[in-house]
Amino acid sequence: MLSRLSGFVIVALWIAAMTWLVIHDVVPGWTARQRPHTLDVDRLDGEGARRCQMGIFDKDGRRIGALWTVYTISPESIRREDVVLMDSLGSSLPSLRIDGTSLYTGDGHLDELTIRLYAGDSREALRLHGERFPAHFAFRLEMGAARLQTFKIPAAQADTLSDAFNPFAAMPDLQVGQTWRLQVFNPVSALLGACDRFTPMLVKVTGRERILTVSGEKECHVVETHHARAWVDADGIV
Numbered sequence: 001m002l003s004r005l006s007g008f009v010i011v012a013l014w015i016a017a018m019t020w021l022v023i024h025d026v027v028p029g030w031t032a033r034q035r036p037h038t039l040d041v042d043r044l045d046g047e048g049a050r051r052c053q054m055g056i057f058d059k060d061g062r063r064i065g066a067l068w069t070v071y072t073i074s075p076e077s078i079r080r081e082d083v084v085l086m087d088s089l090g091s092s093l094p095s096l097r098i099d100g101t102s103l104y105t106g107d108g109h110l111d112e113l114t115i116r117l118y119a120g121d122s123r124e125a126l127r128l129h130g131e132r133f134p135a136h137f138a139f140r141l142e143m144g145a146a147r148l149q150t151f152k153i154p155a156a157q158a159d160t161l162s163d164a165f166n167p168f169a170a171m172p173d174l175q176v177g178q179t180w181r182l183q184v185f186n187p188v189s190a191l192l193g194a195c196d197r198f199t200p201m202l203v204k205v206t207g208r209e210r211i212l213t214v215s216g217e218k219e220c221h222v223v224e225t226h227h228a229r230a231w232v233d234a235d236g237i238v
Helices: 003-032 155-161 185-194
Strands: 048-057 065-071 075-087 096-107 110-119 125-132 136-143 144-155 179-185 198-213 216-226 228-232
Touching: none
Parallel strands: none
Antiparallel strands: 048 065, 065 075, 075 096, 096 110, 110 125, 125 136, 136 144, 179 198, 198 216, 216 228
C-alpha cells in the first residue's frame, strides 16, 4: 500500500513539474510573436538623425558600460551606427569596444551589417560583415587582413539579426506577457569555429515598474531575456 501511494505521489509530482516546464519554458516559445519593430519609433521624427544613449549595469546595479546609437533616416534607407563600450568589467578582464553599422531598406528590412569587436588596447578588430542576397544572407568573419570564415543563413532569418548587436534600441506598443525571438552574435563561438555563431534568445515582457530616469519618475515595461533586463517607457524608449 505504501509503495503504491509513493508511486502516485511521484507521478503527481512529475506531472506538476512537467506542467510548470511547459507553461514557463515551452509555451512562450510556441506563442512568440514578431519582435517589436525597432525602427518604427525612429521614423516618427521623419528624415534626419536621431541619437540615443543607454547605460549597461550588472545585477548589483553597478555601471559596467554604455551604448550609443545614431540613426540617419531618409525615404530610401535607414542607417544605424552603434558603439558599445564595456570599460568596467573588473581588473582581470580587458575592456571591450564593439562598433556596429546596420543598413536597412526604406521599409525597415536589414540589407547590410558590419560589426567590429576590439579587446583591450588592441587596434586589430574581429570583423563580421554580412550582405543580403535574394536567397540568403552571406557573412565574412575576418581578423585584420585574414579571412577566418564565410557562412550563410536563409534570407528569411535575416530580419531577426537586425537586433543581434543592439536588441533593445526601441520597443513600441509593448504588452505584459508579450514574447519574441532574436538572434545575438556570439564572437567566441565564431572564433572557435563552432556552429552556433548566433545564439537564439527568447525575450519576454514580464511586468511593469516605476523607475527614476533623467526625465523624472516613469512607469515602464520590464523586458527580460537571458541575463539581461531593460525598462521601456510608454513611448517605446529604452
